[in-house]
Amino acid sequence: MDQRTQIRPLDLVDRMILRELQANARLSNVELSRRVNLSPTPCLERVRRLEREGYISDYVALLEPTKLGSALLIFVEITLDQTTEKAFGHFKESVLGLPEVLECHMVAGGFDYLVKVRVSDMAEYRQFLGERLAEIPGVRQTHTYVVMEEVKSTTFIRVPDTVS
Numbered sequence: 001m002d003q004r005t006q007i008r009p010l011d012l013v014d015r016m017i018l019r020e021l022q023a024n025a026r027l028s029n030v031e032l033s034r035r036v037n038l039s040p041t042p043c044l045e046r047v048r049r050l051e052r053e054g055y056i057s058d059y060v061a062l063l064e065p066t067k068l069g070s071a072l073l074i075f076v077e078i079t080l081d082q083t084t085e086k087a088f089g090h091f092k093e094s095v096l097g098l099p100e101v102l103e104c105h106m107v108a109g110g111f112d113y114l115v116k117v118r119v120s121d122m123a124e125y126r127q128f129l130g131e132r133l134a135e136i137p138g139v140r141q142t143h144t145y146v147v148m149e150e151v152k153s154t155t156f157i158r159v160p161d162t163v164s
Contacts, residue, residue: 007053013038017046018055018159025059062155070118073147074125076133078113081140088112094136100128111143122146 010018016036020027027035033043050056065071080087088106091113095104103116115133119125125144134142 008049010055014046014050014055015159015161017043017050021047021056022156022159065118069120072119072121072125073150074117074119075145075147076115076117076129077111077143077145078115078133078139079111079141080113080138082138083112087138091136091138098128098132100132111141 013036017032020032020035029040029044029047032047033040036043038046047056065073078091080091092104095101095113095115100117100119101115102118105114106112107114117125117128117133119128129142129144133139
């Protein structure tokens with residue numbers, strides 16, 4: 001986004017558009033405009049503005065992991081042997097190349113990173129851990145947490161009633 005682009009505060013219609021598209025990004029512009037009580041052209045202009053301003057970053061299809069052989073969900077705490085920018089950068093670069101890793105977050109606390117991994121089964125995870133994740137230079141320690149039940153898993157971000 002260009003630094004000079006003026007970002008307007010979100011109004012009620014903008015927030016309605018964001019909620020509707022978050023629930024179903026496949027809505028046609030005509031259906032979306034009907035749901036937010038606008039005519040199609042102004043609705044499309046608002047959607048394009050929301051994209052341009054970065055409120056909408058992408059559109060994706062959500063896939064069913066069990067149908068694709070990725071039923072096992074695991075969280076891994078990772079501690080590095082150094083907490084330097086160089087060590088963090090190397091770890092980040094390495095993790096970006098691991099397709100099994102869904103999310104990787106640098107955290108404050110007793111460890112450095114929390115990684116979310118999807119694999120087919122425990123055998124695949126053991127191989128992934130031993131041959132790929134734990135072999136990243138600088139990884140000192142890992143702790144694995146196997147998900148027994150996904151109680152809540154969502155991509156929804158709360159769209160507040162007002163944005164300041």
